[in-house]
Structure formats: structure tokens, C-alpha cells
Amino acid sequence: AVDHEETIRVLSRRSRVQHSAIFNRYKDIYGRSITKDLLNHPTNDYLSALRAAIRCIKNPNLHHTKVLHNAINTVGTDEDALTCVIVTRTKKDLKTISELYLKRNNASLDQALAKETLGDYKTFLLALLGH
Incomplete structure (x- = not known):
């Protein structure tokens, strides 16, 4: 037990x-x-x-990559999970997470976010990713 x-x-x-x-x-x-x-x-x-x-x-960065993938690919996009991961990670971590996301999903994180989010929220997340 x-x-x-x-x-x-x-x-x-x-x-x-x-x-x-x-x-x-x-x-x-x-x-x-x-x-x-x-x-x-x-x-x-x-x-x-x-x-x-x-x-x-x-492996925190791999874990966060999976969290982002699940948040983006859920019905209705899990904005709380997106915000939690992207806002709390360092610039260096976000770079690594973006690279892992691309390797695991054959799509860039910024493209996935741009497709699944709108308006100021999209602009905010993409700015945090360095775009």
C-alpha cells in the first residue's frame, strides 16, 4: 500500500x-x-x-509542453492552463518548451496559439513567447 x-x-x-x-x-x-x-x-x-x-x-519543460498541447487540443481551449504555463515560465524555459512542442507536435507553439486564441489574449501570449 x-x-x-x-x-x-x-x-x-x-x-x-x-x-x-x-x-x-x-x-x-x-x-x-x-x-x-x-x-x-x-x-x-x-x-x-x-x-x-x-x-x-x-522534466518540467516536457511536462509543460504536454500541458500546453492538452490545453490547446481540448474542446474550447483551456485558457487557464495556457496562462498558467506561459506566464510562470522564464524566457529560457519558454524557448525550450517551444522547441519541444515543435518536435512533439510537428507544429510550432506560436502557430498553435495563434490559431486557438483571439484578440488581446492572443497578442499577450505571443508577446510572452517573444513574437
């Missing part, structure tokens, strides 16, 4: 180096990554949130 409180404590109070060591040790012991193990429980909301948190810890 998973000790939820202990898991949250470890994820919230350890450094990136410590997280990396923990995830590597898990893989050494069990022969697979912790995120792959968590995929075995796709309907458990806690484990889905835990998987997302671990992915974000392991």
Missing part, C-alpha cells in the same frame, strides 16, 4: 538531485520507472496526480 503522506512529504521536501536518486533507485530495484508503474492505475485520481507531479519534477 502507498503511504500518501510520506509520498507527498518526500516529493515536496527533497531537492532535484535527491528526487533523481530516488527515481533511479526505484528503477534499479523494480526494473521499471515509477511513472510506468503508476500507469497501471489510470483511473486512480491520486496516482494520476502523483504521476503528473513526478513527470514535472523529472
Whole structure:
């Protein structure tokens, strides 16, 4: 059984180096990554949130790329998710996220945003992306 409180404590109070060591040790012991193990429980909301948190810890820019992709490709565009990711990332992170987005989606992030957003909001997001 998973000790939820202990898991949250470890994820919230350890450094990136410590997280990396923990995830590597898990893989050494069990022969697979912790995120792959968590995929075995796709309907458990806690484990889905835990998987997302671990992915974000392991590779924040890749995680944010996926969040943007999902926000853009949902019915009605998830503007809260777009705003949260784009407004809170550094210029350097946004450059990396844009590059990852292009590689993963065969479309540029700025083109996708321009297609799915309107008016001042579109202008604002594109300005933050450097356009």
C-alpha cells in the first residue's frame, strides 16, 4: 500500500538531485520507472496526480509542453492552463518548451496559439513567447 503522506512529504521536501536518486533507485530495484508503474492505475485520481507531479519534477519543460498541447487540443481551449504555463515560465524555459512542442507536435507553439486564441489574449501570449 502507498503511504500518501510520506509520498507527498518526500516529493515536496527533497531537492532535484535527491528526487533523481530516488527515481533511479526505484528503477534499479523494480526494473521499471515509477511513472510506468503508476500507469497501471489510470483511473486512480491520486496516482494520476502523483504521476503528473513526478513527470514535472523529472522534466518540467516536457511536462509543460504536454500541458500546453492538452490545453490547446481540448474542446474550447483551456485558457487557464495556457496562462498558467506561459506566464510562470522564464524566457529560457519558454524557448525550450517551444522547441519541444515543435518536435512533439510537428507544429510550432506560436502557430498553435495563434490559431486557438483571439484578440488581446492572443497578442499577450505571443508577446510572452517573444513574437
